[in-house]
Amino acid sequence: MATLTASAQAPIVAGTPLFGSMSELLNDPLAAYLRARSEYGDVVRFRAGPPGLRVETYSVFSAEGAQQILATQAANFRKDTVFYEELRESVGNGLLTSQDDVYLRQRRLIQPLFTRRRVDGYAHQVADEAAALAEAWRQAPGGELELVGEMRRFALRMVGRILFGTDGEKAFEVIERTMPLLQEYSVKRALSPVKLPRTWPTPANRRAGRHQAELFALCDTIIESRRGGRGNGSRDGTEDGGTESDGTEDLVTLLVRAENAEDGSLDAAELREQVLIFLLAGHETTATALAFALHLLARHPEHHKRVRDEVDRVLGGPGGRAPTAADMAELPYLTMVLKEAMRLYPSAPVVGRRAVADAEIDGVRIPAGADVFVSPWVTQRHPDYWPDPERFDPERFTPEAEAGRPRYAWFPFGGGPRACIGQHLSMLESVLGLAVLLQAYEFKPADDQEVPLGAGITLMAKGPVRCRITPRSPAYSA
Template structure:
């Protein structure tokens, strides 16, 4: 990372907040709206003040695609995951791919990368289609013909990642994750933003709850790993589950994962492996249900490729034949990125967009904000899959859209997420028509991931072949 700061460069403007706590209350109450307001009122590089004068701290927000590219890609080595929030996440879920740095991260990435080649990921397509068909079948008895998309897609994505990662242990995995992961996220956010916090060793109610959540999640991971060491593999499908492959992963340079490392990788895959897909699917269906013309185009494309109701199941080879459906998924990820905020800490002083970023500054970039930047997205709140034609993508800045992060730490599972989202959406559109007239906007929040704070109801009607 080159040092380009000059004394003449101005500091970033401070986002208006309360006289005592600055923006802390706003970020805890409604972080997404606060970040949007900050860019609108103060520009592409801003400062948030958190906590009382003398005891608080500052966070710099960087919202232009060019600034995001510098933080995540071109100067990535100078921006580290040393922020208070990432330190909290590291304490809660361990030092896996999501939170590790330097030699630890490079070693983990080298060991895990062979598990996510395109060829291996494509081998999971049959299981994705099977789980989507099972979900579609379950909707035939939905009370009143209505389904709640957020919960249904979360359970579906957990079923898929459980089947791929854990083989036959999906039912226990789904229950444990649903019970423990959301409250652990919320606790991490509160501690990550707090200017002053109790030491983790103190037996406060919050610390005791966090320890209980971690213990249950770690216990699940340990049981699965032990079963794989005993030779267990998934009962269905032609390949091996990822947990088995993780246990066996080894290179001459990097050795093998130890028990703690295995647990931490499995837990990261549980978190990251279902949240992106669940969010993309829930909101893609939510948007299609409220936009009849786009829904018709997506359904017609699926019918041409798969044969309509009663037709064949989709395969990985169908991805290229479903370009409009892929555009729908990308547009859903633009409007509802599963990771709306990404944090880093500046290793040295620099400038971004003419504004000085001091060494040691906490820096955040935000897909939620940049995906709505009016300089790059006309009428940014409007649902329009045509934004992702090849021609439109070619003229847009690379980091105007980055739901999977970017640079050397881009999400390792992004191809799996896209495959799962497109194929599952194809099965559901093949089987049902959707009407979202009964549902309004979904209230949202943010912690490690985007959080739906209310339901997304949709009426489903089985299509007749």
């Protein structure tokens, strides 16, 4: 690509003389990005850090700019940022972190496992896990829940069961204990201006090493059981090796068997890396969408009633039947609620890339080697696409309203050639999981406190997200 000379320069966001925007970006990055767009426009430069260690990054906030970076100019914007480097070191080079020929080979091997028909086959597992959660909530002290923790555990249980089948139950304790700590360690290293080698025996490195070793050993044991012939996908109704008792094959079994003439198959290390990436990325989007959809419904009784009535009409109300994949098309308002929750609370509020060559984005020059961030958090609040953007309004996602907006005004699953392979699975889990919970309970706010939020690899609630639940009548039966 030729060097650009006529493009406009991105304005520099004002900060302090000594540290630039470092304090603002570390303490409240979401507010920093919103302020930057409001005061400086759709493409800006942040400078952060003391002299000698100062870092300059570009942020792009328009839907058109996001589309250029993620789709039309995707080849020029790579996953070479420090966040992806740290993730590769922690969980391996799976679909989320790999690039170039490695990524293309992985995608070709794994894509057939995520067809709509294949994913729809997991609907009964989602419904079963949601019913078990609804039953467990009957023991909630005072009928009060902390939604983020509850939905994170629920999403992990779902993805664990889909990945590991009947081995998911014994895997859950290890995953829940080690994965969040490994994520936190990766984020801290990515944000640190000075990173000691991981091989140095510091307390943080040693703890992370133990968590990683335990998680790797769990995955390797389950994978080896499939490669050794157990869990070979037989449909005789047995539960040997992690296949579901009704014959549904778990995802690890399918990954072990994935191969084609061009790409061969995945070796043991590659299998582990894919499993870990699915564990990491496969529950965060779902957990965030579920937690904040319930949070928003609890605070907006008119929308709660409308979505509850829709669920009752389709599934028969409290004590009614379990949802299936076919019911998703019959729950359009519930789907609209989820999309609006993902607009306001995207699980990945900021997404990073690094420019390979000079580029022009939204008429602004981006130099080769620059770190560039697009932000669903900001774009999905951009007043050019979203009137009264902080208002919760599921009607924004009627088919007519969606058709009238730019494609990348809403992109919680990314976009372009690196769009999330698990989009349909996440929506299946979210729609059906919510349907079961709304069959069983009414949701009301436990307080009127705003939820403080932060951003690491994913959106983080920095305080509890509480609600009160009331069992619906007749008594719910799992």
